[in-house]
Amino acid sequence: MPHDLNPEPAVPADRQWRPWGKGLLPVLPSAATYDRLERFTFDTRSGAPLAVEEAWGVRRTSESHAAAWHILLLMALTGRNLQWDILDAEQDRMPFTERQVALGTKAYRQDNALRILRRHDCLERHHSRIGNVRCDWLRLTQRARALLADIGIEAVESDWDRMLALHDPQGDQTRHTLHCLAAARLARGRGWEARLVPPEQPLVDLRLTPPGRAPIYVECEARAPQRAFRRIRKWERLARLQGYCAVIATRPQALRDLAGEIRLAYRLPCAGADLETLIAHPDSPFWSTDDREPPC
Secondary structure, three states, X not given: OOOOOOOOOOOOHHHOOOOOOOOOOOOOOOHHHHHHHHHOOOOOOOOXXXXXXXXHOOOOOOHHHHHHHHHHHHHHHHOOOEHHHHHHHHHHHOOOOHHHHHHOOOOHHHHHHHHHHHHOOOXXXXXXXXXXXXXXXXXXXXXXXXXXHOOOOOOOOOHHHHXXXXXXXXXXXXXXXXXXHHHHHHHHHOOOEEEEOXXXXXXXXXXXXXXXXXXXXXXXXXXXXXXXXXXXXHHHHHHHHHOOEEEEEOOHHHHHHHHHHHHHHHOXXXXXXXXXXXXXXXXXXXXXXXXXXOOO
C-alpha cells in the first residue's frame, strides 16, 4: 500500500509546507517552557545576550538571529532533536504573519536561523529517511553549550546526547542512533513514554511504556544478515527480561525477516513494528506483528 504523506488536519495550515508523515504530528512544549524562554530573551537587537550577538556579528535588528536564539534556547530547555519539533515550537512562539504565509516566505526566517547556528558551530545535524519522509536531527555542540552556560543555562540531556554517552561513545553508529531516535519519537507521538538506554537495563536500546501498561524493552534493528550471530545475545536478553522479543525495524520487509529469525531460529515470541508503517499509518496498532499471549 503506498504511504499517504498528506498532512493531518491537526497540522495548522501555515505549517503544511513541511513534508509531514502522518505519524509525526506537532508536539509542542508546555507553557512553562515558553515562560522560561521569555526569561532568557533580552532587550537587544535579536533577544540574545550581548556576548552572543557579538560572537554572531549582529549589527542590526534581525528576525533570523532572533529565531536562531529561540531555537538554541528551545533545544537547551526541552532536549528535542527532531528539527520539525524544534521549528514548530519556534513558530508557536513567533507565529508567521498572514502576509508571510501568503507570499510563501515563511520558511526563510527559520532556514536563515539554522544557517546562522551551523555557521557559528552551534549545531550538529544529520538526517535519516523513513520511507519518503526525510527527518533532520539536530544536536547542540560544545560551543552552543558554552554560550548557554555563560547565562546560567545548563542544557538538558537529549536522546542523542544519551545515546552518545551510553551506547555509542565513539560516535561511529550514527545510523543506528537515528533509528533509535525515530522509534522513540514515533512512540511519544502516540502518547507512550520512551526512554533510550534505560538505566536499569543499559544494554537495551529502548524502553517503551504504553499508558497504564507495563514497560516493554525493545531493540532497534536493521536487517543485516552478517550480524545475525550478534543478535542472538539481544534476543536472549529480551526473552529473559520479559518472556518475548520486541523489535522495531526500519522497513516492513526488514521486520518480516527479523520476526522470522526470532520465531524460527530461536523459537521465541515476537512483538514487532517498523518505522515506515508507524510514520505513515498512526491509527494502526503500534505492533504490526505480535505473538505474545495474550497480545497487548
